[in-house]
Amino acid sequence: MSSRGVRAEVVITDPSACRVVGASQGSGQIQRVTRSSVPNDGRTAVEFTATDDHGAEGVEEVFCHGDETVYRFARDASETPACACEHVETHGPPVRHLRATDGALVLSFLAGDVATVRSVVVDLREEFSGVSLRRLTRSAGPDDEEELVVVDRATLTDRQREVLETAHEMGYFEHPRSANATDVSEALDINRSTFAEHLASAQSKLLNAILDD
Numbered sequence: 001m002s003s004r005g006v007r008a009e010v011v012i013t014d015p016s017a018c019r020v021v022g023a024s025q026g027s028g029q030i031q032r033v034t035r036s037s038v039p040n041d042g043r044t045a046v047e048f049t050a051t052d053d054h055g056a057e058g059v060e061e062v063f064c065h066g067d068e069t070v071y072r073f074a075r076d077a078s079e080t081p082a083c084a085c086e087h088v089e090t091h092g093p094p095v096r097h098l099r100a101t102d103g104a105l106v107l108s109f110l111a112g113d114v115a116t117v118r119s120v121v122v123d124l125r126e127e128f129s130g131v132s133l134r135r136l137t138r139s140a141g142p143d144d145e146e147e148l149v150v151v152d153r154a155t156l157t158d159r160q161r162e163v164l165e166t167a168h169e170m171g172y173f174e175h176p177r178s179a180n181a182t183d184v185s186e187a188l189d190i191n192r193s194t195f196a197e198h199l200a201s202a203q204s205k206l207l208n209a210i211l212d213d
Contacts, residue, residue: 018046
């Protein structure tokens, strides 16, 4: 990846990541979520818009227009990050976009390099369950042929992601390899042909996303 920066989109299904995750289970989709800190107060206010009964506790209705209602809740600041956004922002980049749909929180941020993205994802996975990197986009310079390179992990099945992650962690893609196909398939408790099938399908999807013009 280029040092010019990357845009990351992360999905979290753990309800403890943010109160709007639970709210989206009742309303289906919450597109507009805004956060603001109150100076000299140490509190963070969060507003979200829902079109149906959100089912979240501890929120206040502040505005209603047509079939949309804006709700707000406030949270006291703590010494350690308490929500997903705070965990991201401890690494430097602010959260640029935030929404929730069907019990999943989707947030995006800009980072100077892939190492920062990796640190954010590791931090989130240590704190919350159901964390996945859905999309990673590299910024491009004026001399690059393509403006953007996008890899959407959502195209992979859970099993394909597991195969790729296990193979990567065991050093299957290193040169020389730290693990062969037999080692990885045994770690996954599958036979070599099944491992090869999942790996080929996953690699094909990723290459299609990268090379598609």
